[in-house]
Amino acid sequence: MHQIRGDSLLNLENPTVVDLSLDIYTGMPYYPGDPQPSVEQYRHVSVDGVSLKRLALGTHSGTHIDAPAHFVIDGKTIDMLHPLAACGYAKTIDVSGSLSARMVLNDADITRKGEDVILIYTSYYGMREGAQSGVFPTLSRRFAEGLVDAGYKCVGIDSPTVGDAEVHKTLLGSGVIIVENLSNRLVEVISKKAYFICLPIRVMDGDGAPARALALM
Structure with missing residues (x-):
């Protein structure tokens, strides 16, 4: 996963860049x-x-990365992760049509075809309902x-x-890195061949860190 392959699932020489990062500002969710x-x-x-x-x-x-230390005792902190731990060819699935605010995801197609990353579009930041209420689309265990x-x-x-x-322990305990708070522009990546890049700031002993997330298509 940590090596950008040259076998070109897509052309990385002149890609379309989709910024999947949320703005940081006073009053942000x-x-x-x-x-x-x-x-x-x-x-x-x-x-x-x-x-x-x-x-x-x-x-x-x-937009941020969860390091294993967020939920795993003696888990790796953000500064211990490989810089490209949250980068790779990505599959993006659209579950927005089947979600209520609290419904968990169970039956979406998660079959891999060479991808290391799976991105899940729920349309949460398109709806804007539930901010700071604790009501979010979530994964089931x-x-x-x-x-x-x-x-x-x-x-x-x-x-x-x-x-x-x-859910966090299941993923992080198995070495699966988590990226949360991607922007609503994820809709632009659905069903597209994309290379996902998410680079966290280097927080010493950090259990996570804000990050810039991009999709190259």
Whole structure:
């Protein structure tokens, strides 16, 4: 998974780039109980000769990667992961038509055809209902076990969480990296050949980290 293959499932020389990252700003949605993100102007170019902002974030603010240490005792922290741990050819599945706000995913097609990453489009950030309410589209444990059995190395979702503690432990305990809070632009990647790139900031001993996520098509 950590090597970008040259056998070209798609042309990476001049790709279409879809930014799957959420904006970071004061008042942005955040998971209930997590630190509230804020972006403050710290210096002003008109006064100080330079502009500088101060960020206050949790390790799981915005688009982010969950490291195994998030739920696994003695699990790898974000700075211990390979830089390309959340990168690879991706399969994107659309489950938006079958979801209520709380319905878990069970029966979607997760068959691998050479992909290392599976991306799950729920349309959560298209609906905007349920922000900060704790009502999100989530995976079932059975679905998570299916992803592990299928051999995926990374799962991404356009929801604040993939699921409850057992779902996290099932994935992270098996070495499957989790990417949460992908943007609603994931709809543009459905059924397309894509290479997924998600690079976290390097937080020492981090249980996760905000990240920039892209799909190259």
